[in-house]
Amino acid sequence: MSSNHTTSSVTSQTASQPPTPDTALVVMVHGSPRPESNRDMFAVVEEVRARGLFADVKVGFMELNEPTIPEAIDACVASGTTRVIAVPYFLHAGTHVADDLPSLLEEAAQRYPHVEFLMGDYLGHDPLIADVIRDRAAF
Template sequence: MQALILLAHGSRRAESNREVQAMAEQLAARLPGFRVSAAFLELSAPDIATAIDRAVAQGAGRVLLLPYFLAAGRHVVEDIPAIVEERRTHYAEVEMLLLPYLGAAPGMADFLAALVPTSP
């Protein structure tokens, strides 16, 4: 089984965290071969390590981690890779792939351009 974990910062605002959960549900509907969930760096649960643990406990042999972040700040460059690397050493038999963060995703400029109305 493959798992996809959508990684977000987390917020004190519950509605913001629910938006991330809703996005994970939308991804799950589009990716039937994956067990999709959301995880948070801080301020909400589950945290990233716990979400990875759950995916492995549910039988994931491959875990893809998708940072739902727009820029390569400290969390994207340092914090998330450190958490993933620690879990990799704990689960050596499980393939873990940290995907590019949202802002670096191919096609992002095209996506943003499509949001801009070109006619008055």
């Protein structure tokens, strides 16, 4: 067994699903009554896009702003994506992450039965958040 893969075509059935070049990333964002509040988020998503890990990177808003999450998914599928990873850009495991976002993804999976949908962990659960907080608390 060589571990020296240059490309990976292996789809694992485990919980860990590495990003692949044929996968689209949809960043699911709450949305804000003040659209300028999304500026920092767009900068972060642009940084993700620049890494080139995904065939497509799109933002979808749960409410208040556009495109909506279903619209972002539609756009990914329209451009030929067969696998969507949707990451909640949320800090809390509240009702949106626990219930509302899964419902949106289930509806999308019914609309596009030929597309594989995976839901990522929510942002606030990532270990790197501790480092972000520490930096932002420092003076």
